[in-house]
Amino acid sequence: MESRKLPWGTLARAGAHLLHPSVAALLARDALGLGSRVRSSQEHLEAALRWICRAHDECGGRGVSAGFSLLRGWFPPYPETTGYIIPTFFHYAALTGEPQYRQRAVRMADWEIEVRLPSGAVMGGVFRGAGHESVPVVFNTGQVILGWTRAYAETREERYLAAARRAGDWLVQQQSPDGAWRLPGAETRTLVHAYDARTAWSLLEVHALTGEAAYLEAARRNLDWTVAQQLDNGWFRENAFFTESKGSLPLTHTIAYVMEGLLEAWRLVGEERYLAACRRTAEKLLRIFELRRYMAGEFDDTWQSTASFSCLTGNAQIAGVWLRLFELTRDTRFLSAALKLNDFVKATQQVRSLHPAIRGGIKGSQPIWGRYTPYTYVNWGAKFFADSLMLEGRVMAKFEAAVLSGERLGPGDAPDSALARTPAPR
Amino acid sequence: MRIVMFARVPAWYSFRQDRLARRLLADGHEIAAIVAENAGTFATMREWLHKLGPRVVLRKAAKRLLGRASAGAREGSGHSATAYPRCEAPVHRVASHNSDACLAILRGLRPEVLVLRGCGLIRAPVLQVPTLGTINPHYALLPAYRGMEVTEWSVLHGDPCAVNVHWVLEAVDAGGVIAGRLVEVERGDSLGKLREKCAALAAELLADALRRIEVEGIRPSPVPSTQGRQYFVMHPRLYQLAETRLKSA
Numbered sequence: 316m317e318s319r320k321l322p323w324g325t326l327a328r329a330g331a332h333l334l335h336p337s338v339a340a341l342l343a344r345d346a347l348g349l350g351s352r353v354r355s356s357q358e359h360l361e362a363a364l365r366w367i368c369r370a371h372d373e374c375g376g377r378g379v380s381a382g383f384s385l386l387r388g389w390f391p392p393y394p395e396t397t398g399y400i401i402p403t404f405f406h407y408a409a410l411t412g413e414p415q416y417r418q419r420a421v422r423m424a425d426w427e428i429e430v431r432l433p434s435g436a437v438m439g440g441v442f443r444g445a446g447h448e449s450v451p452v453v454f455n456t457g458q459v460i461l462g463w464t465r466a467y468a469e470t471r472e473e474r475y476l477a478a479a480r481r482a483g484d485w486l487v488q489q490q491s492p493d494g495a496w497r498l499p500g501a502e503t504r505t506l507v508h509a510y511d512a513r514t515a516w517s518l519l520e521v522h523a524l525t526g527e528a529a530y531l532e533a534a535r536r537n538l539d540w541t542v543a544q545q546l547d548n549g550w551f552r553e554n555a556f557f558t559e560s561k562g563s564l565p566l567t568h569t570i571a572y573v574m575e576g577l578l579e580a581w582r583l584v585g586e587e588r589y590l591a592a593c594r595r596t597a598e599k600l601l602r603i604f605e606l607r608r609y610m611a612g613e614f615d616d617t618w619q620s621t622a623s624f625s626c627l628t629g630n631a632q633i634a635g636v637w638l639r640l641f642e643l644t645r646d647t648r649f650l651s652a653a654l655k656l657n658d659f660v661k662a663t664q665q666v667r668s669l670h671p672a673i674r675g676g677i678k679g680s681q682p683i684w685g686r687y688t689p690y691t692y693v694n695w696g697a698k699f700f701a702d703s704l705m706l707e708g709r710v711m712a713k714f715e716a717a718v719l720s721g722e723r724l725g726p727g728d729a730p731d732s733a734l735a736r737t738p739a740p741r
Numbered sequence: 742m743r744i745v746m747f748a749r750v751p752a753w754y755s756f757r758q759d760r761l762a763r764r765l766l767a768d769g770h771e772i773a774a775i776v777a778e779n780a781g782t783f784a785t786m787r788e789w790l791h792k793l794g795p796r797v798v799l800r801k802a803a804k805r806l807l808g809r810a811s812a813g814a815r816e817g818s819g820h821s822a823t824a825y826p827r828c829e830a831p832v833h834r835v836a837s838h839n840s841d842a843c844l845a846i847l848r849g850l851r852p853e854v855l856v857l858r859g860c861g862l863i864r865a866p867v868l869q870v871p872t873l874g875t876i877n878p879h880y881a882l883l884p885a886y887r888g889m890e891v892t893e894w895s896v897l898h899g900d901p902c903a904v905n906v907h908w909v910l911e912a913v914d915a916g917g918v919i920a921g922r923l924v925e926v927e928r929g930d931s932l933g934k935l936r937e938k939c940a941a942l943a944a945e946l947l948a949d950a951l952r953r954i955e956v957e958g959i960r961p962s963p964v965p966s967t968q969g970r971q972y973f974v975m976h977p978r979l980y981q982l983a984e985t986r987l988k989s990a
Contacts (some may be wrong), residue, residue, distance in 0.1 A: 601858055604972035646970070647897065647979070654976040711978070718897065718982050719989065725898035726970050 322384055328481050329386040337670035338385055344683035350662030360704040362666040362675030363697040364407055367400060369671060370694050377426035380443050382693040383672040385683070391441040394430055395452070396695040397423050398437065398459030403698050404707060405469050424466035428478050435481030439501030445675040453489060453496040456482050457514030463521040476524060486514065487533045494536030495553075502556070507713050509554040510569045512541045512576025517554025519583040531584070538580050541573060542592045549599035550616050550663070564613040564620075566687055567629025570596065574636045590643075601652045604633075610656060612680060612687055623688070627663055627677050630656050631699040638706045645724060650714065657707055660700055742955055743771050745852035745871070746830075747838055749778040749860040751785050758805060761858055762828035764944040770951060772830040773850045778838050778860060794933030801937075839864045847871075854954060856899060857909060865911050874961040875909040876919065876950055878943035880936065883907055883921070884969035887914035890980075892936055894972045897983035902926055902935060904942045906950040908961040913971055917962035919950040932984050 332338060344351070370380040370389070378392025379400055401420045408416035430442050436451035437459045460479045467475035489495050495507045498513065515537040522530035544552040551560055551573050554565035575591040580586065603618060604610050611620035634656040641649035663681045668674040677696030679688025717724060744765060748756075754773050756762050766772060789798050835843040838860055847855070847870045855870070857863065857877040870873050880892030883905045895902050902924040908916030924938050951957050975983070 352894060603770070647894070648970065651976040651979050654978055658976075715982060718899075718986050721899065721986075721990070723899040725895075725900040 325387065332385050332388065335670050337665070337673055339663065341668070341673060341683065345684070350659075351665060353464050353661045354666060356657070356661075356704045356707055358408075358666055359469070359661045359664055360708075362664060363677065363701045364675075365540045366675030366677075366692070366699050367403075367694060367701070368419065369675075370697075371423070371494075376422055378430070378442055379423065379694050382679075382688070382691050382696075383676060384692075385690040389672065390670075391443050392426070393441045393694065394427060394437050395439075395455035395458045396693075396698065398427055398455070400464035400694065400698045401462030402425075402465040403701055405465055407701065410705060416590065418460075421466065421470065423718075424462055424475055427462060428474060431459070431478065431482070432452070434485050435478070436485045437482065450501045451485070451498070452481075452488060452500045452502070453498050454500070454508065454511055454514055456486055457511070457517035460486075460517035460521060461513075461737055464517070464524060467524065479517075479521050480525060483518055483530050486518060487529050493537075494540035494559055494639070495596050496537070504557045504559070505553070505555055507553050508569070509541050509544045509551040510572035510576070511537060512573045512580065514576070515541070516579040516583070518575045519580055521666055522731055523583060531596065534580065534586070535586075538577065538589055539584070541577065542588055545592050545595065546616060548572050548616075548618060549596035550614065550618060551596070552616075562686065564615055564622075566613045567600075567610060567626045567633060568687070569629075570600070570614070571629050571632030571636060575632060578636060578639055593636070594640060594644075597633075597640055597649070601648060604656065605648075609660070612685060616668055622686070624680040624682060624687065625659070626687045627660050627679065627681055628687075628693065628696040628699050631677070631696065631703045635703040636698065638703065639711050642710060646722065650710065653703075653707065655712075657700075657703055660703075664700070664727070742873075742951060743773050743851070743853045744856055744951070745773050745847060745850050745854075746775045746858050747778070747860045747863070748775060748858045749780050749838075751780050751782045752834065753782070755890045756830065756832060758829050760940070761856075761944045761947060762830065763766070763825035765856070765946050765951065766828060767825045768948050768951070772828065773852055774846070775828075775830050775832045776838065776843060776846060777832055779834055779835050779836060792933065792936050794931055796931075798936050799934040805921075806975045833853065840866060843867065844870070854951065855909075856951075862913065863909060868909060868911065873954055876906055876947065876954075876982050877909045877916075878939075878947055879905045879907055879914055880939040880943070881905070883914060883918050884964045886972060888972035890975045891972055892939060893932055893980055893983045896932065896935070896987050897979055899986065902939070904939050904946055906943070907944045910961065910963055911965075914969075915964055917964055919953055919959055920946045922946060926987070926990065928990075930987055932980070932987060964987050 367379060372388045373380045374392040378394060379397045381390035381393035381396065383389050401423050404416045404420035430604065431437055432451050434451055437456040438449035439452035439455055460482050461480040463475040467479065489496055489498055496511050497507050499506060515534040518530040518534040522534065525541065550568065551565065554569050554573060555563050557563055568607060574593045575597055577589040581590040599618060610625055612622040612624045612626035612629065614620045634653040637649040637653035641653065660677065664677060665673050666675060673692065676692030677700050679691050679693045679696060680686065683690055746762060762772055794842065833846050837843065844866055847867060852871045853873045855875040857875060881895045882903045886895055892902055903921055904924060905918045905921035907914065907918045910916045922942060924935065924942060926935065
């Protein structure tokens with residue numbers, strides 16, 4: 316019988332990380348269910364961005380580290396999430412006028428071109444070096460396209476558009492006739508995903524820049540398939556990462572991915588069915604959150620949950636979707652719920668921790684040992700939290716001005732049929 | 742009419758000077774009992790401070806201690822507030838208004854009308870006990886503003902404030918309105934003061950609704966569930982905005 320070696324190196328590293336007083340304090344806080352003080356959105360936003368910069372610097376300022384594990388330390392850079400962090404950094408640079416964020420976004424976009432696969436697609440998982448085996452993944456490719464299209468819009472450098480176009484061509488080639496993508500991925504056990512609505516959104520961005528119909532048609536095929544996966548109660552089939560009993564339910568993270576994809580698709584093509592589908596799920600989640608006063612991390616097809624964790628990335632994304640829907644509908648319930656859900660995430664962010672890898676980071680789960688990425692701070696959590704806070708700042712500034720000017724904001728003010736399409740939160 | 746009142750208060754709360762109970766007694770109704778769901782003192786104080794503000798809470802406490810009738814009972818009823826009888830109705834304490842114990846008490850009391858005076862959602866088995874129905878005061882326009890903290894939501898939106906007394910059905914605030922009136926908002930009003938005005942008006946409107954049920958024979962009617970929105974607890978930042986809007990109005 317083969318003897319199994321204990322991973323002494325990993326255990327020693329884990330022990331060293333766990334001995335840090337900030338980690339001990341964090342674990343105690345989560346065990347007792349205590350939240351941190353909720354500070355101004357600005358303070359939380361800055362902390363989140365600084366944490367992503369640290370994750371970026373850990374990987375030589377090229378790709379952004381996938382995250383920081385209390386057990387294993389910093390991870391290698393993650394092409395998928397680095398891709399969608401690019402628009403966040405451009406947005407923050409525009410908001411603050413700090414050029415370093417724009418420079419970082421450009422470096423990320425260039426790195427993505429370097430590490431893409433020969434087919435033009437983007438690999439699954441983290442990037443461990445050129446010699447390692449890598450598998451192309453549909454969703455990851457779509458997320459990096461979102462980074463390249465934004466980089467092109469900001470810089471007008473043709474290489475970004477060329478990369479987006481080539482990746483888009485690969486996506487179109489891989490699509491099933493019914494509109495879904497069915498390719499095995501490195502990070503998931505499920506084959507087909509409703510959350511590829513975000514992939515469809517990326518194709519719409521390429522179409523918006525190139526005008527080529529193939530991208531639009533492929534995106535529409537997928538979005539129509541996605542809408543067909545929605546149950547009457549707003550829940551989406553085919554939306555989990557795994558097939559095993561534990562993990563076979565959609566996380567709020569993937570549910571929010573679908574809503575984001577549909578919402579952005581509606582913005583770009585004006586198809587009302589996409590907005591209606593997004594809104595149905597968003598309203599259901601709002602009711603669940605307000606009545607249960609908690610957002611569980613995953614839900615079954617009747618919106619029941621036995622999860623003892625909350626998925627912080629999903630929370631930030633849902634808050635972002637609610638804020639967008641408030642902008643569209645002027646239904647203040649979305650605004651109130653979004654502020655509360657952002658507060659929940661704020662209370663889990665340590666903005667004054669002495670541990671540099673914890674300070675400003677967003678955990679995968681609350682408590683940190685929850686099923687989704689346990690004991691890990693994930694870069695996409697910080698990214699979506701930052702997106703949501705930037706949007707919150709813009710929305711609240713406009714809303715406060717409207718309230719204080721005496722404008723009437725009651726129900727019936729903006730009938731659904733009269734909704735105007737608004738630009739995306741850049 | 743034979744009435745049972747539901748309330749949610751701490752164990753030490755006395756109903757002897759309760760504004761609503763005294764108002765209904767003054768109209769000749771029989772309060773068979775008050776069924777009180779126990780609420781924690783700390784949670785109740787926090788809720789009162791949140792909803793009414795410290796000034797209104799202190800003023801109300803002082804009035805209670807001095808044994809005077811509350812200010813709202815003065816509003817145009819033709820009754821002298823100080824002449825209202827004290828409420829000596831028996832008080833039953835229950836853990837939950839939807840519990841079997843509460844149901845048994847209520848069935849024994851055989852009320853014609855169940856009056857809700859600040860409590861949670863009441864389930865169908867309880868609502869089926871009173872022979873004529875259950876009524877509830879609601880501090881906003883119906884059906885536009887259903888749910889919670891509706892006075893605050895109305896103010897935030899710049900809509901008129903109102904009190905409605907409506908039939909209670911199983912769905913939230915889905916019963917037809919029996920009586921309603923707008924609340925006059927005056928310069929310098931705070932949200933707490935506005936809520937206090939609503940409470941005073943609610944006592945009058947409940948009396949009016951009971952009269953209409955008794956004299957005009959009005960019976961429960963539903964409102965289409967598609968009308969209006971159900972509101973939830975307001976985020977503190979929006980609450981502050983509503984307060985600012987009210988003060989600057």
